[in-house]
Amino acid sequence: MIRLIDVVKEFDCKRKVRALDGINLSIDRGEMVALVGPSGSGKSTLLNLIGTLDRPTSGEIWLDGQNLSGLTDDELTRIRRDKIGFIFQFFNLLPSLTCVENVALPLHLRGWKKAQARARAEELLELVGLKHRLEHLPDELSGGERQRVAIARALSVYPPILLADEPTGNLDSKTGAEILDLIRDLHERLGATVLMVTHDAGVAASCERTITLRDGRLAGDEVRAARR
Numbered sequence: 001m002i003r004l005i006d007v008v009k010e011f012d013c014k015r016k017v018r019a020l021d022g023i024n025l026s027i028d029r030g031e032m033v034a035l036v037g038p039s040g041s042g043k044s045t046l047l048n049l050i051g052t053l054d055r056p057t058s059g060e061i062w063l064d065g066q067n068l069s070g071l072t073d074d075e076l077t078r079i080r081r082d083k084i085g086f087i088f089q090f091f092n093l094l095p096s097l098t099c100v101e102n103v104a105l106p107l108h109l110r111g112w113k114k115a116q117a118r119a120r121a122e123e124l125l126e127l128v129g130l131k132h133r134l135e136h137l138p139d140e141l142s143g144g145e146r147q148r149v150a151i152a153r154a155l156s157v158y159p160p161i162l163l164a165d166e167p168t169g170n171l172d173s174k175t176g177a178e179i180l181d182l183i184r185d186l187h188e189r190l191g192a193t194v195l196m197v198t199h200d201a202g203v204a205a206s207c208e209r210t211i212t213l214r215d216g217r218l219a220g221d222e223v224r225a226a227r228r
């Protein structure tokens, strides 16, 4: 379902940076994969490319049998909207919107009617255990609660692919473990393919597969029985 062929990504700064240096990778539907590696090894760059937020310098990325290379920006935007859910380290919630409004936003962007979008948003917030916080603003929530809202938003369109960039990086370890359980539970219940960047060896060990990047190259790809 996700396939990368010789993917290279360079950034043009004063000095050219090769963030990804020939990545070949396949991830099947329904896998839950941890992406690890030192800071600067290209993890976020890889996630952004798979998430169609950016394009590779060379090489091919295929999602669901479709080669992204030939697509226009509008077509990529549509794929992102329909297939991809993002969870970031810093939550990226809109501060002036309530929880339920934040979660409903991607649905409005997809043309859902207001009442339907709201009903789905409420359902998702209940799923992540925040039924009692619908009308709160992000500022009024704890870090763990904000990340739950961000997860509900990422899931609002039931995306087949969930991309998470250090989703527990800004949380204390207990809250981080809860968020991780939640992501795993949603992965199991909704069948989403999950690719998650993490610095935490315990988090990685709880995934069925761990991909390691070093200096923009694949340095490891290990499949195991997930430990929980």
Ligand SMILES: Nc1ncnc2c1ncn2[C@@H]1O[C@H](COP(=O)(O)OP(=O)(O)O)[C@@H](O)[C@H]1O
Residues within 6 Å of the ligand: 011, 012, 013, 017, 018, 019, 037, 038, 039, 040, 041, 042, 043, 044, 045, 046
């Ligand atoms: N937008 C950008 N412009 C220039 N260089 C970038 C950009 N994004 C990432 N890089 C560089 O690419 C390399 C990989 O970055 P990144 O993917 O963020 O690593 P990681 O997420 O593993 O810490 C780093 O050297 C970083 O400085």
Ligand SMILES: [Mg+2]
Residues within 6 Å of the ligand: 043, 044, 045, 165
């Ligand atoms: Mg990063």
